[in-house]
Amino acid sequence: MVKHPCLAGEPLRGQRARGSGSLFTLLQQHYLLDEDETRKAVRARTSFPLIHLDSLMKVDVVLPKRDAFDTSIHQLIAHHTLDDRYPPFRLALASEMILFKLQRYRRDEQLRTDGMQDDAEWNDLLGMLKVQGPDLDMALLAEWVSKLDVIEMWHRALVDAGLRGA
Numbered sequence: 001m002v003k004h005p006c007l008a009g010e011p012l013r014g015q016r017a018r019g020s021g022s023l024f025t026l027l028q029q030h031y032l033l034d035e036d037e038t039r040k041a042v043r044a045r046t047s048f049p050l051i052h053l054d055s056l057m058k059v060d061v062v063l064p065k066r067d068a069f070d071t072s073i074h075q076l077i078a079h080h081t082l083d084d085r086y087p088p089f090r091l092a093l094a095s096e097m098i099l100f101k102l103q104r105y106r107r108d109e110q111l112r113t114d115g116m117q118d119d120a121e122w123n124d125l126l127g128m129l130k131v132q133g134p135d136l137d138m139a140l141l142a143e144w145v146s147k148l149d150v151i152e153m154w155h156r157a158l159v160d161a162g163l164r165g166a
Contacts, residue, residue, distance in 0.1 A: 046104075047062040098132075105122060
């Protein structure tokens with residue numbers, strides 16, 4: 001269970017203003033993180049993983065960019081409460097994370113020069129499709145995979161997840 005106020009909705013500015021320390025100091029009390037990679041992700045407005053120390057739950061922190069996708073998909077973000085002691089926090093729906101992972105997988109595939117693929121990222125995407133498949137808004141996903149130019153990868157993911165025949 002996420003118990004830290006930084007991830008439960010309390011603004012980090014408020015934490016810092018009270019002298020509680022830096023973001024990294026606060027997060028490291030409850031999460032495993034790579035400070036250098038996290039700083040790079042914050043500067044580039046991408047994403048970084050956290051591992052909750054008590055539960056070993058992985059959390060992908062996705063920082064929004066100011067592009068058409070993030071602006072439009074913003075409506076799919078809902079507020080959730082994990083612990084009644086803290087205010088609700090914003091959590092993306094599976095559809096948004098699937099689109100984000102498709103984009104990230106494509107970007108990583110294009111950047112790699114060794115011809116290798118990130119199996120962990122692909123398997124994470126397939127896991128979301130398998131678990132969420134019946135509840136996904138396929139029309140919304142089809143619209144965005146077209147706009148994001150990941151149609152071929154989307155079709156491959158649907159086949160690999162068993163949601164569409166080869």
